[in-house]
Amino acid sequence: MRRRGPGSVTSLVVVALVTAYATVLLTTIVMLGRISRENGFTGDGSREVLAILGTGFLVVAVVVSATVLTNAYAVVTASRARDVALRRLLGSSVAQERRLVVRDGLRTGVLGVAAGLVGGVAINAVIGVTVGGGLRSGVVEPLVVVPCAGVLLTAVLAAWRGSSAVLDVQPAQALGAAAAVETGAPAEPPRWTAVARVLVVLGLLGVGGAAAGGVLAPQAAYLGLLGGPLLAFGVVLSAPALFPRWLNLLGRLWPSTPSGVLAQRRLAHNPERTGRTAAGVVVIVSVVTMFVVASATLDRAVDRMYEGTSGAEGAADTTMVLAGVVSVMVSAAALISAIGLCQTIGLGARMRRRETGLMRVLGQSRADVRAVTIGESARLGLGAVTAGLLLGTFVGWAGAQSLMGSVVREHVVAPVVPWWLLLALAVVTMALAVGAALAPLRDNLRGTPLAALRG
Amino acid sequence: MTTTPVLQARGLRRSYQSGPQTVHAVDGIDLALDAGEFIAVMGPSGSGKSTLMHLLAGLDQPSEGTVLLDGDDLTAMDDEELTTVRRRRMGFVFQSFNLVPDLTVRENLRLPLSFERPPVRPDGAWEATLTDRLGLAGLLERLPHELSGGQQQRVAIARALVRTPSVVFADEPTGNLDVATGRAVLSLLGELVRSLGCTVVMVTHDATAASHADRTLFLRDGRVVDALDDADDEAIARTMLDLVRAS
Incomplete structure (x- = not known):
């Protein structure tokens, strides 16, 4: 059993x-x-x-x-x-x-x-x-x-x-004196599969087509409705291949401290796992962002059309309400991706127990151990949030553009991104990512380095 | 010329409860190791050699007795002070090498420096000497998994020596290496520590490995029961065999 x-x-x-x-x-x-x-x-x-x-x-x-x-x-x-x-x-x-x-x-x-x-x-x-x-x-x-x-x-x-x-x-891992660290080679990011590419391209064509077609008629939005789910599907399938590269890119923006380098390398150790962990979060963040940005952008466009006249009041309220409705609609998927994020980060941190012991034996301070582990989770969370926000903003803007392009005088609407959205999504994701690592981190640091080294 | 010992243990005891019994893993050991001294600790399984090494390295607290490193009492230090001591004044070499797989050879050997806040700049000349003598010069940008076992253990030795510690603790350093590689690695370790004046405490099962040491201590039931100076592997193996047969 x-x-x-x-x-x-x-x-x-x-x-x-x-x-x-x-x-x-x-x-x-x-x-x-x-x-x-x-x-x-x-x-x-x-x-x-x-x-x-x-x-x-x-x-x-x-x-x-x-x-x-x-x-x-x-x-x-x-x-x-x-x-x-x-x-x-x-x-x-x-x-x-x-x-x-x-x-x-x-x-x-x-x-x-x-x-x-x-x-x-x-x-x-x-x-x-x-x-x-x-x-x-x-x-x-x-x-x-x-x-x-x-x-x-x-x-x-x-x-x-x-x-x-x-x-x-390896069967021999059951025998004593196993190494304290995952000895395997850091894996190369997996290939960006043809299916994932096709889905992303079709999705982008659909969403982009909607934005462009919006200049002619609002019916172009249907293209976006088809393209959106395809894009989401494609993003999830592409994440193992693309997300590690995105993290690498973002990693260049952080100061390259020794603990930062270690955190970054650990994320790169198993790119497929990291990518899959982020995939759900990226999609959920982008879906929520998409609706909020679309709604805020529409509101702004309508506002400008009715400038000076009454009737445009409560636009901000609509955006808030829509954000709420969308949150309920994606709640299941959001919950699932949150569970996935917490589980992967939590188990990952737990599996670092012996490595933590090794580092402590070699003289790494507790504060530094914490900095590396939290840094690793924070980088993952931030990477997922930023990718989701960028993607969602684009798709959301495309949606609003497809509906309003033929109506507004300039034929192009500018995207509106409410700051509270950025803040809320970032805070929630970071809290989840960092929070999931805290309990295993505390366990890993409890007791002597020797106890941790023995597993 | 009299010198103060680098590493000193006085009346060291470590006991723990195992069911209803009190087990004395280390049962009254006194030691004094001078700078540059290379000792091997041998004994049957359960003789207390690992516990002794952990006590000497401040990784375990004795039930009784003290450990002095350059005159500083390790048993009176808190966790943070011990961490600093391990980082600056001790080096560790393990059986399974324990290099960090995501860091290059260069980053691995600088690990103890990178743990300082702010990080300590590597001493380029010393690093070059070290990598040169350990034959790592061409391997600095490689990752551990690209290296052979012997190469990995040489990186571990470089990491242990990068801060010119007072003591190096080696736990079965040849356990995962073939005989020839193990011998080569230990010769290098011996040469380096002698030229640096580092003290080495090596726990081993391997009589050939122990023959690289200046002195071999034999433990049984937590006590030092025999010691040989500058012995060859044959004498060491014979003493071990007598020890096992007598128990």
Whole structure:
């Protein structure tokens, strides 16, 4: 019997969350569609917009979950290297070890989907009661089977991909006198895959096309609605290849102190893991930013059209309200990416226990150990936030431009980025990233350096 | 000429509870090591040699007794003072090399300097001498995983000596090396510390390794039961065998 680590619980929560989210979202979309059809609203395209938007959110949530799950399995497998090494030493094959992880993925997937379905149906029932009579055909749409199957498949695939960490385990690691540090070579960032490239290019074409087409007609916004989810998908798949480079670029802006160099190098040690950790955060930050920037930019443009006349009051309020609504819509994906961020950083810091001991033996002060670990988390958090903000600002501006380009006199609207948005997103992400490292850091520093060095 | 010992242990004891029993891992050891002295500590498993080394390095607190480094009492120091002492006045060489995998050879050997706040500038001439004598000159920009075991251990020795410490502690330094490489690495360590006047405390199972030392101490049940000066590996191995058979 394999002992269930914190990783399995995390995976279970992630699977249940995304399933519940899919159930609620899908049911709501179908329900709203039916209501608007019955009330004869057919020509304004709002149903299509809703369907595209909803599907987009769903795709983003599932893709974010997939990266978080893959990372969870990779990190947990790596943190159990000694157990795996012992079983390998006693004759278990790599395939057997990977099968164990995949079986765990399957079990987690089934349990999580079941729990998520129950939760989602319960939430639907609550919504049905509160909204009243809206859910006449029952509380679950048959169509929910599709995302559920998708989530299950995602969990198993994520376990399979994550289990490749088994390949890095040498049976001899089970024998004594293992090194105190991960001795493996720092990995090269993985290749930017063709699929990821195509998705990014298509996404950018869609979003860019929307912005350009907006000069002619507001219908260009549909292009952006298609391009946005494709871009999000592409960004998640590209993150392992591109995010480490982005971090390197940002790293040049920091003063190159010894502890800073160490923090930067540690992030680069496993670029794939770092990239996957950041992917979810980048996407969520950009989705929130996109809506807020789009709304603020629209408000400004409308304001300027009605300059001098009344009717433009409360524009700032609308932006705030929209930010709130969007936050609820992306809450599941945001929660999942936050869980992923905290888990990877937390487990990563925990795995540094022996390395911390080594550094302390060699004379690194406690304050310096803290500086390196916190610096590492802060760099990761800041990298993800800045990437998300830039991307979201661009897409958000493109959205507003597509709607207003044909209306405003200059044919181009300037993006408006509310400062509170930057601050809030940065503070939340940094707090999560740094906070996740604090508990393991305290553990690593407790007791003598020797105790830490022994693991 | 009389000199004060660099490293001195007086009445050193370390005991701990193991179930209902009190185990004396180190049971009354007195030592005085002069500058430039190279000692090997041998003994069967569980004889207390690792505990002794940890006590001498201030990594473990004795139950009784004191450890003096250049006359300063390590047992009276707090964690921060001990950290500073380890950084400035001690060097460490491990069985598994323990180089930081993400740092180049140059960065690894400068690690103890980089731990200072503000960081200490490397002494270029000394660094050049060190890397030259250890045959690392062409490897400075490499990463540890690109090096052989022997090369990695030579980097670890450079790291241990970069601040010209008073004492170098070596924990089974040849344990992960083949015989020829182990011998070459220890010859280099011996030459360097003798020219620097560093004291070395080396814990080892390996009689050949111990034969590089000026003096070999034999431990059993936490006590020094025998000592040999300038012995060859054969004499050391024989003494070890007698020790094991007698227990």
